[in-house]
Structure formats: structure tokens, C-alpha cells
Amino acid sequence: MSEYKLGFIGAGSMAEALISGLIDSGKASSKQIIASDITEERRELIEMEYGIKTISDNQEVVAKSDYVILAVKPQVIGGVLEELNGSFTKDQKVFSIAAGVSTAKIEEIIGVNISVVRIMPNTPALVKEGAIAYSLGSYASQELGEEVEELLNPIGTVVQVKEKLMDVVTGLSGSGPAYVLLVLEALVAGGIKMGLSQKKAKDLAIQTLIGTAKLAAESDQHLAALKDQVTSPAGTTAEGLYKLEEAGLRAGLMEAVIAATERSKEL
């Protein structure tokens, strides 16, 4: 047993969502978490907000943690791991949340036969509503997969996928909150343009999204059937849907998932 259960390398937005969700759900106490970040301001903020220990030295995080969570940008992860060369032991577990970075690449740079799990969370983990997928590296056991599920289940829905599908997951649920927020912003803007106050438009748009998502999650019916139930012949919804089809919303969202998947493959 090390001094800390979880050690985050990088304490940015996604690390914060995980730290907050894990502490809030009781899966880890603030005393069991340490995080490093290159930016002092970020370290101070995270330390103050969550009561965890933060430091600037990535090596110290590795030396003191059972599970090391790589939460830096994909563009810097190679350099960070090179600097950590020789710091890992075979018994440690490495979780990487970096988009587009394969477990094989991480295993190769670390150099010891270490258990690596690639995890793609999303920011709603902050409010324990994450959509989280993971895949196992060459040396990671199915038991470790179960541990990952046990750890992350309280902060969202967790699914295991083959590693080749992790880029699609990144393009769909990893990036997805941004697409949904764009849609939400646009709905609010439409409401305001037609006379609603900012607050009422926002409250109604958010509840429409939450309510519809809940309906879809709890219903056995096809999504299209649920859509049909809203759409009266010659009614308002049919007019709205026509405009959305004309504007290419459906194809646009599909293209977004495809483009983000391709970008993840490039990283």
C-alpha cells in the first residue's frame, strides 16, 4: 500500500471532474488523492476546493500512489512519460484518460510490463452522471477492469470496449457534452429571440433535455417512436423538425462524431 490510493498527473478540467466525483461518491477520500500540475494556480485551486495534496513533481506522485492517472493533454503525455522513465514499478496500475493515446504506446514508453487501462470519461462525471468507457492494455487483467468499474460506477455509466473502439467513444461521449451544450445554447437563444427571459428559456431548455434523456433511458421504445409522440400532424413540432432536417442537424451531428473520431485517431 502506498501513501496515496490515486495519483493524478495533470489537474485540469477532466481530472477535477473525476476528483470531485470520486470524493463526493465516497470512492476516495481527499486524503487518499494526490495530484501534480505544472501550473501553480491550478494546484492551489484544486487543493483549496477538494482538500487534496497537490505538488509540482510528477515523479513524487508516481512514487507515492497505487493507481497513477495520466490526465495531461495527449500532445504532452509522451514527454511526461519519458521524464518518468524508471519511476514506475510493475505492481502499480496506470489509468490514462488521454484521447487518442493507445495503451501500447504507454506500455512501450514506461518499459516495464505494467497494467495500463485506457479510460474515456466525460465532464458530467463532475455531477456523477458521466458516460465512461475503458479498455484494457496487454498486461491489465479482467479483474483490474472490474476494479475500474467498481471505482467509477458511482460517477457514471461504465462500459468496457475493445481498444479499437476507444476513438469512437471519444468522438461520441468524450466530446459529446460540448455538442449537447451547443444544442442547449441554441435552444435558449431561440427562446430568447421569441421573447422568453434568459432565465426561463434556460430553465425550460435544460429541463427539456434532462426530461427527454430520462424518457429515452427508461423507455423500451425506439427513439424515433418517442419523437413521433411529440409530432402532431400539421403541428408545431413538424414545422420545427422540417427546419432542423433542412439545416442538416442530423448529418451535422453524425459528421461531428465522425470527425472527432478521426481526430482522436490522429492524436
Ligand SMILES: NC(=O)C1=CN([C@@H]2O[C@H](COP(=O)(O)OP(=O)(O)OC[C@H]3O[C@@H](n4cnc5c(N)ncnc54)[C@H](OP(=O)(O)O)[C@@H]3O)[C@@H](O)[C@H]2O)C=CC1
Ligand atoms: N476535457 C474533457 O472533456 C475530457 C478530456 N479528456 C482527456 O483528459 C486529458 C486532460 O484534458 P483536460 O483536463 O481537458 O485538459 P486541461 O488542459 O484542463 O488539463 C491538463 C492539465 O495538465 C497540466 N500540465 C501540462 N503539462 C504538464 C506536465 N508536464 N506535468 C503536469 N501537469 C501538466 C496543464 O497545465 P497547463 O494548462 O498550464 O498546460 C493542465 O492544468 C486529455 O488527455 C484529454 O484528452 C478525456 C475525456 C474528456
Ligand SMILES: O=C(O)[C@@H]1CCC=N1
Ligand atoms: O477535446 C478533446 O480532445 C478532449 C477529449 C474528449 C473531450 N475533450
